[in-house]
Amino acid sequence: MRSQLVLTCLVFLCLVLGGVTGGAAKVPRKNFYKSTRCPNAEQLIRDITWSKAKNDATLGAKLLRVHYHDCFVRGCDASILLDKVGTVDSEKEARPNLSLAGFEVIDDIKKQVEAKCPGIVSCADILALSARDAVSFPFKTSMWEVDTGRKDGNISLASDVNGNLPSPFSDFATLKQIFSNKGLNVDDLVALSGAHTIGVSHCGAFSRRLFNFTGKGDMDPSLNATYAESLKKLCPNPANPNTTVEMDPLSSTSFDSNYFNILINQNKGLFQSDAALLNDKDSVIVIKKLQKDKTFFVEFAKSMQKMGAIQLLTGNAGEIRKNCRVKN
Ligand code: HEM
Numbered sequence: 001m002r003s004q005l006v007l008t009c010l011v012f013l014c015l016v017l018g019g020v021t022g023g024a025a026k027v028p029r030k031n032f033y034k035s036t037r038c039p040n041a042e043q044l045i046r047d048i049t050w051s052k053a054k055n056d057a058t059l060g061a062k063l064l065r066v067h068y069h070d071c072f073v074r075g076c077d078a079s080i081l082l083d084k085v086g087t088v089d090s091e092k093e094a095r096p097n098l099s100l101a102g103f104e105v106i107d108d109i110k111k112q113v114e115a116k117c118p119g120i121v122s123c124a125d126i127l128a129l130s131a132r133d134a135v136s137f138p139f140k141t142s143m144w145e146v147d148t149g150r151k152d153g154n155i156s157l158a159s160d161v162n163g164n165l166p167s168p169f170s171d172f173a174t175l176k177q178i179f180s181n182k183g184l185n186v187d188d189l190v191a192l193s194g195a196h197t198i199g200v201s202h203c204g205a206f207s208r209r210l211f212n213f214t215g216k217g218d219m220d221p222s223l224n225a226t227y228a229e230s231l232k233k234l235c236p237n238p239a240n241p242n243t244t245v246e247m248d249p250l251s252s253t254s255f256d257s258n259y260f261n262i263l264i265n266q267n268k269g270l271f272q273s274d275a276a277l278l279n280d281k282d283s284v285i286v287i288k289k290l291q292k293d294k295t296f297f298v299e300f301a302k303s304m305q306k307m308g309a310i311q312l313l314t315g316n317a318g319e320i321r322k323n324c325r326v327k328n
Pocket residue numbers: 058060061062064065068098099101166167168169170175192193195196198199200201202203205271273
């Protein structure tokens with residue numbers, strides 16, 4: 001009788017603990033902040049981000065790229081936001097950071113959120129949410145769901161970046177491998193590359209394709225020759241290091257499937273890594289599917305949720321930074 005009671009108690013305990021660690025407490029999850037002392041955090045972040053996006057059509061591209069760089073290096077833990085301490089370079093000092101921007105916007109959102117409810121909302125969540133909200137502003141609705149409950153990391157090393165972020169010169173096998181290392185498949189690789197429908201690039205990321213592709217003063221034959229000529233005018237050799245060009249020409253502030261249309265119909269992928277998506281038959285099948293806005297939005301949303309869940313710090317790991325640029 002007594003042993004039965006003990007057993008019943010044990011089973012009950014397991015169910016309760018199971019419910020806490022599994023099920024409802026799973027992180028990241030929808031509306032994590034609803035049940036915290038900052039229930040309106042996500043609404044607040046959206047309002048601030050939208051008011052900023054109204055005056056800056058390029059904000060979505062900036063924040064989306066910072067979020068991507070964050071997630072691919074040490075997971076989505078806001079390590080990309082940390083400033084360097086002492087003499088060791090942090091992630092944002094690494095070479096592929098070139099031109100990452102929007103850090104002061106994150107600082108401002110964080111300051112406003114801390115003023116309302118200090119110590120609750122992580123910088124990693126603020127980055128994920130504001131990137132979504134800035135891209136979504138023109139649509140006046142959220143273009144993908146952002147699960148929340150991330151914690152902030154306390155380590156950021158430029159030396160971590162190498163090997164974790166693909167370069168614009170990567171071939172298909174390299175892209176596939178790096179994404180696979182993050183738990184992302186070819187569907188995700190193609191859908192997420194569609195982020196290049198917005199934003200700009202500096203000349204250095206593609207100028208080799210225009211002038212000296214194999215070291216013989218030649219052009220990359222996989223790049224549209226007419227397009228290459230117009231790029232040469234914008235980016236003469238040597239180019240002004242400050243010049244930027246739209247990655248999706250004439251449509252670089254419009255989040256749509258045009259990236260896939262010009263990639264497959266006109267050979268206008270700007271980087272070798274964009275063009276490389278045409279070199280694999282599974283990838284080409286995905287590109288063709290994503291030429292429709294509606295399909296692109298659905299698939300991009302799915303892949304963003306996967307990307308936003310890479311290697312998260314949750315529970316007791318990590319912290320809620322007071323200032324996104326420095327660990328507590
Ligand atoms: C597939 C591998 C990828 C490579 C090799 C790559 C490379 C690059 C490069 C070289 C630039 C231009 C940087 C500059 O010169 O200013 C760029 C811009 C950008 N990338 Fe990617 N990227 C990749 C994937 C992604 C993903 C997965 C996302 C987001 C989901 C993303 C979002 C962006 C955005 C939004 C910009 C424009 C930034 C701005 O206008 O400020 N990229 N990317």
